[in-house]
Amino acid sequence: MSETAVDYHPMWTSLGLNLENHDALLSILGRLYGDTFMTQKNRPEGMSYFDFVMSEVHGLRVKELMDAKAAGKKVVGTYCTFVPEELVLATGGIMVGLCAGADFATDEAEKLLPRNTCALIKSTFGFKLGGVCPYIEASDLIVGENTCDGKKKAYETLAGLVNEFYAMDMPQTKSPQGRALLKAEYLTFKEKMELLSGTVITVESLRKATAVVNNKRRAVQRLARLRAADPAPVSGLDALLINQVFFYDDPERFTGSVNAICDELEKSISDGTGVTPTGTPRILISGCPMAAPNWKVPATVEGLNAVIVGEESCIGERGSRGLTNTEAITVDGLIDHLVDRYMEIDCAIFTPNGDRLDHIKEMVNEYRADGVLLYGLNFCTPYLMEGLGIEKQLEASGIPALRIETDYSQEDTGQLTTRIEAFIERISG
Ligand code: SF4
Numbered sequence: 001m002s003e004t005a006v007d008y009h010p011m012w013t014s015l016g017l018n019l020e021n022h023d024a025l026l027s028i029l030g031r032l033y034g035d036t037f038m039t040q041k042n043r044p045e046g047m048s049y050f051d052f053v054m055s056e057v058h059g060l061r062v063k064e065l066m067d068a069k070a071a072g073k074k075v076v077g078t079y080c081t082f083v084p085e086e087l088v089l090a091t092g093g094i095m096v097g098l099c100a101g102a103d104f105a106t107d108e109a110e111k112l113l114p115r116n117t118c119a120l121i122k123s124t125f126g127f128k129l130g131g132v133c134p135y136i137e138a139s140d141l142i143v144g145e146n147t148c149d150g151k152k153k154a155y156e157t158l159a160g161l162v163n164e165f166y167a168m169d170m171p172q173t174k175s176p177q178g179r180a181l182l183k184a185e186y187l188t189f190k191e192k193m194e195l196l197s198g199t200v201i202t203v204e205s206l207r208k209a210t211a212v213v214n215n216k217r218r219a220v221q222r223l224a225r226l227r228a229a230d231p232a233p234v235s236g237l238d239a240l241l242i243n244q245v246f247f248y249d250d251p252e253r254f255t256g257s258v259n260a261i262c263d264e265l266e267k268s269i270s271d272g273t274g275v276t277p278t279g280t281p282r283i284l285i286s287g288c289p290m291a292a293p294n295w296k297v298p299a300t301v302e303g304l305n306a307v308i309v310g311e312e313s314c315i316g317e318r319g320s321r322g323l324t325n326t327e328a329i330t331v332d333g334l335i336d337h338l339v340d341r342y343m344e345i346d347c348a349i350f351t352p353n354g355d356r357l358d359h360i361k362e363m364v365n366e367y368r369a370d371g372v373l374l375y376g377l378n379f380c381t382p383y384l385m386e387g388l389g390i391e392k393q394l395e396a397s398g399i400p401a402l403r404i405e406t407d408y409s410q411e412d413t414g415q416l417t418t419r420i421e422a423f424i425e426r427i428s429g
């Protein structure tokens with residue numbers, strides 16, 4: 001996001017980006033990153049790796065993808081934690097997350113989408129139509145999933161805007177029928193990946209890919225557990241950033257970097273040091289995913305001297321919890337294990353989705369949160385509807401909860417600050 005010594009403009013031109021728009025976006029994001037992250041106090045040294053990744057997120061990482069493509073590997077862009085990275089890695093491919101977290105080219109997006117569409121979907125279209133996302137352009141295949149109605153219908157339009165689009169159907173219930181549907185979809189996706197890559201998935205390649213993804217998840221689970229300490233060893237903003245980088249970086253390098261920062265955090269916990277004073281109000285965020293560079297709410301919370309200790313979110317623990325069993329002697333058996341693991345994701349598109357409330361309560365206990373901030377994007381029916389019931393049930397269990405609806409604009413920052421400040425006062429009392 002910041003200016004770098006290497007000139008990547010020729011690469012961005014070859015990808016068909018709109019250079020004027022792209023330069024404007026990078027300059028805005030560079031400033032936002034500096035103001036949001038680099039002004040924090042007592043940051044762990046290990047965050048310098050993630051600062052570097054973000055400074056090169058449209059540069060070096062994209063070059064790596066282009067080099068991999070030149071060597072015959074395929075790049076697959078996705079929008080949902082239900083798309084199994086294991087099946088992409090098993091064919092030698094690379095998976096990247098495409099969810100976008102900033103308003104861009106909204107006027108253009110609103111020519112193709114109703115105005116009352118959530119910011120995440122609008123932003124996805126804005127990044128494509130504005131020609132500012134090198135990951136979309138570098139993708140050989142873009143996978144959409146039939147989750148919420150907004151995404152499902154928007155993908156019908158997106159399919160006509162990208163090189164190759166693939167739709168994956170998704171269950172809506174945690175039933176035997178739902179599980180059978182997901183298994184059928186994963187088997188079809190396996191065939192698609194084999195066709196795209198010209199590589200047949202074997203027991204060995206799938207087991208190895210599953211182990212790589214398990215290790216990545218283990219590392220972020222370790223990071224999550226360390227955040228139970230008081231004083232908090234890492235800010236919520238930095239932890240969210242790590243969870244966002246999860247979707248872009250090389251998985252093995254990412255795992256090593258997360259484990260390195262965890263070693264450092266373990267030492268600061270044993271020394272009794274942290275990023276905030278002991279007794280700082282602790283908040284769990286739960287709800288819609290926060291794709292980079294959507295840092296507005298965490299920055300507001302932590303700017304008010306509270307600390308975020310966990311994210312019940314797909315960019316966070318909902319997406320990364322659980323591991324996949326690698327013990328099977330057939331590819332089909334390994335895919336069964338994948339289905340078992342992915343069926344545990346408590347997305348609000350499932351009905352009923354009672355396990356999500358249990359998971360939120362578990363996280364409150366484990367990370368010693370004083371309250372839950374239920375985060376919903378405007379017009380996101382699944383999370384906004386579910387949030388109402390969850391708020392009531394948390395309060396009934398003695399867990400303070402605050403429900404907010406917002407978008408990617410800065411227009412409501414004042415109002416959000418007032419409400420969050422009052423909530424922090426309440427949980428501090
Ligand atoms: S919230 Fe649901 S639709 Fe969105 S990424 Fe998570 S699982 Fe997928």
Ligand code: SF4
Nearest residue numbers: 118120148150288380
């Ligand atoms: S935020 Fe809500 S409406 Fe938007 S894509 Fe996700 S589930 Fe769908």
